[in-house]
Amino acid sequence: MAINGKALAAGLVVLAAVVAVGFYYKGGGKGAAKPKAAPLVSVTRAQALDLPVRIDSQGHLVPLKQVDVRAQISARLRAIHFREGDDVRAGQLLFTLDDAELEAQLERTRAQATQVKAQLEDAQRALSRGRELVGTGYISSSALDTLAANVKTLEAQRRGAQAEIDAARVQLAHTRIVAPMDGKTGALAAYEGSLVQAGDSTPLVSLLQFDPIAAEFALPEQHLDALLAARERGQVQVRVQAPGGKMLDGELFFIDNRVNPATGTLQLKARFPNPGHALWPGAYARVELLAGSDPGVIVLPPQAVLEGPDGHFVYRLGDDRKVRAQAVTLLRIQEQNAVVTGVGDGDQVVVEGNQNLRDGSEVQVADAPAAGGTP
Structure with a gap:
């Protein structure tokens, strides 16, 4: 059977290509694929340090005392004796209401009391005479009883x-x-001139205490044990940042009686001297709480701690140059250190190049020879 020339030529070309590819891989041609290099990372060692327990929090400034001043009677507002925003002292006159009707009422009650007093004195004289006459038979005992009853009635009216x-x-x-x-x-x-009503829902004015002033802030529940232990030892200190950055010392005076289950935080209050009124009620407050010292805590650079679906973790380097994902608990960030539990003092942890690693990945440590490389 005759063989088509074109088909024969195509077959020879394919055969030549197969032979060439086989020779290339067998002979290790210059274009052979190389194994993928291990990712380059930097590592650090976890350190155990003695750190003060410092907790930074945010809150708001609140007055320790607040009074809404309301009228207790309905009357026309006759005079106002201060200006809005004034500092006032206890007992200082703030408002005067019209008193004409009440003055007249007081005079009426005084006149009625004077009338009753005169009637009482007359009845007492009559009773005294009756007691003298009852022994002589000029008046009866029942008439004397009537005089005595009249005196008692008028005495009651006088008290009223x-x-x-x-x-x-x-x-x-x-x-x-x-x-x-x-x-x-x-x-x-x-x-002035307004009619004020007793029991109005809106106060005439509100008074706020400025000195001292308080800060309300929240504490994560994991710090509660350290706070209570420090308070027992008298080591709790609290400071608030004033405008301009100055930190003012205060006193922690309130710890709420339960943790908010929705937020996992506990409400606290601290009071601060505020003679210059630098701290203003309602303003944002950055609060710093010092709760004694925390000996031997493990610290890492903050960038070494990653967060995944199951919480915080780090990549710990093993002797085989492979990394393992290690779960940790991030307690706080303090003095540019991440305070954690879950790793030990001296453990090597990846601090740079950890974003694309996987559990079990082999890595190349910066400034160290790669695996299989020339020392």
Whole structure:
């Protein structure tokens, strides 16, 4: 059977290509694929240090005392004796309400009391005469009893009249509204000539205490044991950052009685002297809490600690130049150190080049010869 020339030529070409490829791999041609180089990483050793337990937190400044000043009677506001934003002292007059009607009421009760007093004195004289006459038979015993009952009735009326006088005086005193404490006044909600009502939901003015002032902040629950132990030893210190960066010392005075399960945090309060009113209620506060010392804690550079779906971990280098993913607990970042548990003092941990590693990866340590390389 005749063989087509073109088919024969194509077959020879394919055969030549197969022979060439086989020769290339057998002979180890210059273009042969090389094994992939191990990734280059930098490592550091975990260190055990004695560190102060310093916890940074954020919160807000709040007044230790706040009073909403309201009228206790309904009357026209006659005078305001301060300006909005003034610092006032306890007992200082703030408002005067119109007292004309209450003055008239007080005079009426006094007049009624005077009338009752006169009637009582007349009844007492009549009773005294009756006691003298009952022995002579000029009046009967029942008439004497009537005189005595009249005296008791008028005595009761006198006590009632005196109570009305006292009540009128109290109402009249409510026309002078004074500051119940030292503080700074806020915005006014009423002005001279306004009719103020007893029981209004909106106060006439609010007073806030500025000195001392408090900071409310949250503490992660993992620090609670250290805080309580330091407080027992009297080693708790707290500071707040004032405008300009200056840190002011204060006193921790409140630890909430439960951890918030939704946030895993505990609410705390600390008080700070504020004579110059540099700290302002409602403002953001950066708080620093010192809770004694933490001996022998393990620290790493923060960039060595990675976070995955199951939490924080590091890549620990073994003697075989392979890395293993090691779960750790990140307690805090302090003084440019990550304070962790889960690794030991002296363990080698990858600090650079760890982003693309996998558990069990063989690595090349910077400034060290690669595996299989020439020393």
